[in-house]
Amino acid sequence: xxxxxxxxxxxxxxxxxxxxxxxxxxxxxxxxxxxxxxxxxxxxxxxxxxxxxxxxxxxxxxxxxxxxxxxxxxxxxxxxxxxxxxxxxxxxxxxxxxxxxxxxxxxxxxxxxxxxxxxxxxxxxxxxxxxxxxxxxxxxxxxxxxxxxxxxxxxxxxxxxxxxxxxxxxxxxxxxxxxxxxxxxxxxxxxxxxxxxxxxxxxxxxxxxxxxxxxxxxxxxxxxxxxxxxxxxxxxxxxxxxxxxxxxxxxxxxxxxxxxxxxxxxxxxxxxxxxxxxxxxxxxxxxxxxxxxxxxxxxxxxxxxxxxxxxxxxxxxxxxxxxxxxxxxxxxxxxxxxxxxxxxxxxxxxxxxxxxxxxxxxxxxxxxxxxxxxxxxxxxxxxxxxxxxxxxxxxxxxxxxxxxxxxxxxxxxxxxxxxxxxxxxxxxxxxxxxxxxxxxxxxxxxxxxxxxxxxxxxxxxxxxxxxxxxxxxxxxxxxxxxxxxxxxxxxxxxxxxxxxxxxxxxxxxxxxxxxxxxxxxxxxxxxxxxxxxxxxxxxxxxxxxxxxxxxxxxxxxxxxxxxx
Numbered sequence: 407x408x409x410x411x412x413x414x415x416x417x418x419x420x421x422x423x424x425x426x427x428x429x430x431x432x433x434x435x436x437x438x439x440x441x442x443x444x445x446x447x448x449x450x451x452x453x454x455x456x457x458x459x460x461x462x463x464x465x466x467x468x469x470x471x472x473x474x475x476x477x478x479x480x481x482x483x484x485x486x487x488x489x490x491x492x493x494x495x496x497x498x499x500x501x502x503x504x505x506x507x508x509x510x511x512x513x514x515x516x517x518x519x520x521x522x523x524x525x526x527x528x529x530x531x532x533x534x535x536x537x538x539x540x541x542x543x544x545x546x547x548x549x550x551x552x553x554x555x556x557x558x559x560x561x562x563x564x565x566x567x568x569x570x571x572x573x574x575x576x577x578x579x580x581x582x583x584x585x586x587x588x589x590x591x592x593x594x595x596x597x598x599x600x601x602x603x604x605x606x607x608x609x610x611x612x613x614x615x616x617x618x619x620x621x622x623x624x625x626x627x628x629x630x631x632x633x634x635x636x637x638x639x640x641x642x643x644x645x646x647x648x649x650x651x652x653x654x655x656x657x658x659x660x661x662x663x664x665x666x667x668x669x670x671x672x673x674x675x676x677x678x679x680x681x682x683x684x685x686x687x688x689x690x691x692x693x694x695x696x697x698x699x700x701x702x703x704x705x706x707x708x709x710x711x712x713x714x715x716x717x718x719x720x721x722x723x724x725x726x727x728x729x730x731x732x733x734x735x736x737x738x739x740x741x742x743x744x745x746x747x748x749x750x751x752x753x754x755x756x757x758x759x760x761x762x763x764x765x766x767x768x769x770x771x772x773x774x775x776x777x778x779x780x781x782x783x784x785x786x787x788x789x790x791x792x793x794x795x796x797x798x799x800x801x802x803x804x805x806x807x808x809x810x811x812x813x814x815x816x817x818x819x820x821x822x823x824x825x826x827x828x829x830x831x832x833x834x835x836x837x838x839x840x841x842x843x844x845x846x847x848x849x850x851x852x853x854x855x856x857x858x859x860x861x862x863x864x865x866x867x868x869x870x871x872x873x874x875x876x877x878x879x880x881x882x883x884x885x886x887x888x889x890x891x892x893x894x895x896x897x898x899x900x901x902x903x904x905x906x907x908x909x910x911x912x913x914x915x916x917x918x919x920x921x922x923x924x925x926x927x928x929x930x931x932x933x934x935x936x937x938x939x940x941x942x943x944x945x946x947x948x949x950x951x952x953x954x955x956x957x958x959x960x961x962x963x964x965x966x967x968x969x970x
Contacts, residue, residue: 554946555953562933563916564966589718589726589967590932591686594637595773595906597734597894597958598628599950600644600676610896610957613948621649624955629657631954635935635962639716640681641732641773647675654679668694672708678732678774680714690715690727695755697736697748704821707736707744711752713759715768723969729760729767733774740812742803745777745784746795746870747821753831753872769929769967770874772907775958778804779901780882780890788907789876795820796868806901819867831872877917879906879934879963891937894958895949900940906961911968927969935962 601621604611611619618624632640640663645654647669655665664684669677682689695711711733718726733752736744752772760767778784782805787793795803801812819829828834882891882902893904910917911928937959943949949957 554951556938556942556946558938558959559936560933561936564930564932589720590964591638591718591967592636592962592964593639593641593730593771593773593906594632594635594960594962595641595643595732595904596628596632596960597643597775597904597956598645599624599956599958600646601649602646602675603644604957610898611950612897614950618950618952618955624950625649625653627953627955631960632658633661635960637962638683638686639730639771640679641730642679642681643732643734643775644676645679647677650677650679664689666692666712666714668710668712670708670710671696671698674708677710678712678734680712680730680732682714682716682730686719687716687728688719690717691759693755693759695733695752697751699825702822702825704744704747705825707741707748709734709736709748711748711755711774713752713755715759718967725762726967726969727760727762727768728967729756729770731756731770731772731774733772733776735774735776735778737777739777739804739806739810740801742784742798742800742812743816743820745804746787746793746816747825749776749784749788750821750827750831750870750872751825753874754827754833757832757873767873767909769927770876770909771929771965772876773905773961775904776804777806777903779806779903780878781805785905787870787872788905789878791872791875793870794868795870806903820870829867829870831870874909876907877910877914877931879908879931879961880937884939889939889941892940892943892959893937893961895940895943896957897948900943900948902937904958904961906963908963908965913968927967930966930968932964932966934964935960937961 601624604619640658645667647667650665650667655667658665658681662683662685663681665679665681666689667677667679669675691714693713693715695713697705697707697709697711699705711731713729713731716728716730718728731752733748735748738744756770756772757767760770762768772788776784776788783793783795783798783803785805795816796818798816799810799812800814800816801807801810803816821827826834880891880902883889884891891902892900893902894900908929908931911930914928914930916931946952946954949959
């Protein structure tokens, strides 16, 4: 329907490559359609090198053979005057696969199909890409710097933070008494876009020049972003295992980070990493979370989480601790039941790691790609600590689709009892121990009252709760205009799905109302790296682009540890 005025055999051309048409420069083809189309005087933006063309273009000029005979072309009701440089032909991509709406790897799994390519073929293809990309990078270094940068500014919520940051940029020594009595640190959440997922979902990156999509081009950009932002804690998603093992881990260690990594289960080649500056923190414990359960049909997806308990260095209290969690929840917009269960499993692990003496929790920061939009039921559950999901359609949990296709109602309860996690998102064994220690065992929980147990269960089963009073670092809309902030932008959408949630201190003016943490102090938000609008990102051709080599933006926040 998009090119209904074109002849049918033109419409049937592949859709992965986009070759821009300029009505003032007629195309010349001296080779079959499968080869590259050539311009006079310049070359297509997706080509990694200038294509040869005859010196005398006018002598070589003719209509491309796929237009058919001139009379057929005349009668096709298709005129050059109707087309501008924004119009396009779509040519097949020989090296990347496109599979409509669903990721290719997911289609293979659901269809029971295996990848037929051999390891040798994959290695050869990868080597060809890397060699091509290296030549492009070298060529760019000769011809000048990159174009199309977009600036993100720092937003301050504390005047002292601004003063200290300026002093830090000037290289001054912050050795005053007040800075010694507080502990300030920065946290980044960044989905760096796994190369395998990029290639399996190439239809999301039709707007990008191919050379920008090679890992050998992307990784130096990603590493440079991490260096410039210089966060004390990194929470990274879509970290491909072979890249982590061969270059990411060593590169970050050379910058002073200690790295913890959890790869996705099954045949998935990427995972989540949490990296922290050893000059700022020491590791108390590292706790990976696998959301796949072989004995529970609901939990048949390979997503994971990672929960670290860190001890701040140079702090006044010896037993101070901060819990950092990182996850990447399932993408599928129609499986809100899986998303909520994965989230409950992560919260249960945090609840088992973060307790301190007296039944309180240490400050908590939860980062990640939640594949849910602001205001969705899943988002509200994280922030409000409760969700009554009775009658909620399974496709509305994440809010990813305006007209959700998954209309089945969430079952009550969502997950089976053998998962071992209560509706309060804690491990049931630990919850029973806590109740016994506090002497708060209810009469309905006794074995000699099975009927009352069933009745109580039916009354509470559609209500989820968690113990953390969390606030979001970002407000998700620009206050002056109401325009949404964007954390990811590609050919299909531009939305917010990445978040940094934190347990806010009572005096944190940046926290949303009702988000104050009354357990054990908390965190004060000092500042954040501002996000952008969709319009801003398309001024630099969306994501990834010349300078930003993921389809997500890095989120960055500065906190101060507050203790009671």
